[in-house]
Amino acid sequence: MKWNPFAGEDSAHDYELLPSDGIHLPRTARTRRIGFRRERLVLTIAFLFALSSAIFLALDLFVVRKSWHGRDALQSVISHLWPVGSVDRTDSWENENSKVMNALFKCAMENNCRENQTSVVMLSSPHFIGILEGKTSGEDIWALSIFKSLQEMGYTTIIAPRNYEMARTYRQYPDLVKIIIAEGSAAEACFKDSACIKRPEHPLGVPAWKIFAMHFWTGSAHPLGSKWTLSPENFGVIAPHNSKDNFYLGYSIERTCREIPITPSLERPAQGYVFAKQISYFYGKNYAWPNISWEPPFDLKLYAGMRNDTNYPSEVPKGITNLGLLPKHEFYEKVGQSRVFIGVGSPQLSPSPYDALCMGVPFINPVRGWDKEDPENRHKWEAQHEGLRYEDPPYVYNVKTGDEKGLWEAIRQAVENPIDRYIPPAMTMEALKSRVGRLVEGDWRSKAVELLEERQVSGKGETFEI
Numbered sequence: 001m002k003w004n005p006f007a008g009e010d011s012a013h014d015y016e017l018l019p020s021d022g023i024h025l026p027r028t029a030r031t032r033r034i035g036f037r038r039e040r041l042v043l044t045i046a047f048l049f050a051l052s053s054a055i056f057l058a059l060d061l062f063v064v065r066k067s068w069h070g071r072d073a074l075q076s077v078i079s080h081l082w083p084v085g086s087v088d089r090t091d092s093w094e095n096e097n098s099k100v101m102n103a104l105f106k107c108a109m110e111n112n113c114r115e116n117q118t119s120v121v122m123l124s125s126p127h128f129i130g131i132l133e134g135k136t137s138g139e140d141i142w143a144l145s146i147f148k149s150l151q152e153m154g155y156t157t158i159i160a161p162r163n164y165e166m167a168r169t170y171r172q173y174p175d176l177v178k179i180i181i182a183e184g185s186a187a188e189a190c191f192k193d194s195a196c197i198k199r200p201e202h203p204l205g206v207p208a209w210k211i212f213a214m215h216f217w218t219g220s221a222h223p224l225g226s227k228w229t230l231s232p233e234n235f236g237v238i239a240p241h242n243s244k245d246n247f248y249l250g251y252s253i254e255r256t257c258r259e260i261p262i263t264p265s266l267e268r269p270a271q272g273y274v275f276a277k278q279i280s281y282f283y284g285k286n287y288a289w290p291n292i293s294w295e296p297p298f299d300l301k302l303y304a305g306m307r308n309d310t311n312y313p314s315e316v317p318k319g320i321t322n323l324g325l326l327p328k329h330e331f332y333e334k335v336g337q338s339r340v341f342i343g344v345g346s347p348q349l350s351p352s353p354y355d356a357l358c359m360g361v362p363f364i365n366p367v368r369g370w371d372k373e374d375p376e377n378r379h380k381w382e383a384q385h386e387g388l389r390y391e392d393p394p395y396v397y398n399v400k401t402g403d404e405k406g407l408w409e410a411i412r413q414a415v416e417n418p419i420d421r422y423i424p425p426a427m428t429m430e431a432l433k434s435r436v437g438r439l440v441e442g443d444w445r446s447k448a449v450e451l452l453e454e455r456q457v458s459g460k461g462e463t464f465e466i
Contacts, residue, residue, distance in 0.1 A: 125143060163190050230247050253351055261336075269301070274302050366399060397411075
């Protein structure tokens with residue numbers, strides 16, 4: 001047994017270190033010896049404490065220096081994993097992904113991430129690439145609006161245009177990914193692909209309830225139904241027969257439009273712009289004004305920017321000056337100088353009438369179909385722009401096809417009653433961001449659990465993994 005320095009002087013343990021050769025010291029000597037050992041112990045402990053403090057201080061300084069070096073090393077690794085501006089890259093979306101991933105890992109490392117920055121929204125539609133390439137179709141403009149709103153709200157957006165890229169990227173950050181916005185066809189394809197969708201044998205696959213389908217038209221486009229189908233217009237109101245439960249995401253042209261200076265109405269020439277990008281619109285089944293003369297009955301010049309997309313010689317209607325297909329900036333300039341924007345039946349649901357209204361130009365919206373017994377019931381109308389059929393003058397003039405007198409009267413009223421910029425309330429950027437927030441932060445897992453239970457009970461619809 002070893003000596004216990006903390007025992008009392010009369011403890012038997014005080015004598016275990018006495019000489020064993022039979023020589024016994026007097027008690028006072030033994031006491032002095034024990035006291036000496038205790039003083040030495042105290043000094044030893046004090047020395048060890050001082051030494052350990054010095055060691056820990058040196059270690060702290062070493063760790064601090066190493067942490068800074070480690071941070072630099074980590075930043076170097078991040079830059080190699082997600083290089084920004086690499087000359088070897090040909091896909092513009094990869095460079096965008098590298099920028100946001102650099103920012104995400106840097107803020108996580110420095111513990112200063114912005115609100116929503118650690119929440120990832122994956123964008124898996126080719127239209128999100130289209131916006132980087134400057135494309136301007138209706139779907140591209142919708143995608144651009146979604147992209148801008150997510151950026152302004154601080155979310156990290158990762159583009160993965162094809163399903164295998166989507167599935168691969170999701171496996172890397174499953175807990176960070178809030179939702180995935182894809183094309184309807186891509187959502188359907190992933191749902192049927194065991195290498196894409198989450199299944200018992202593929203637990204790291206993408207959960208079906210995290211995927212949402214962009215669908216520009218009415219109806220459902222998602223394996224889980226309408227609630228997971230995103231719409232550019234409020235089809236739940238416009239087309240309740242087949243889109244009642246669609247998620248109205250919508251879009252906004254406010255940011256782009258407000259960058260364009262508005263031409264004061266008094267400075268605009270007496271001109272109107274006929275909204276037709278293709279000559280075939282005047283010969284197709286959706287043409288709204290057959291057998292109607294385009295020569296205005298009052299002082300007004302009409303322009304259009306069209307290309308001939310037919311396989312036969314096609315004449316531009318007399319009274320319209322064709323400027324040829326215009327670049328985007330020239331199109332905006334010509335529309336912004338006009339007093340009225342006139343629809344001809346196609347294209348449907350185009351964002352351009354919203355652009356015109358935002359530039360202070362009223363829109364003539366052709367109504368192609370209506371209930372003959374209840375012709376003023378707008379719920380039963382079919383219009384070129386369904387999203388604007390509930391708007392009224394002086395912003396939107398809804399005119400039934402074939403009504404030549406009604407058409408020219410609406411055009412005259414629009415010319416004589418100029419408007420300022422007009423953005424429908426649901427089309428503002430703040431309104432869009434409110435809907436985007438509900439989409440990204442919604443409890444879609446619980447909704448999916450309810451749907452799965454319904455399908456299991458009814459036997460209708462395919463089941464899926466939560």
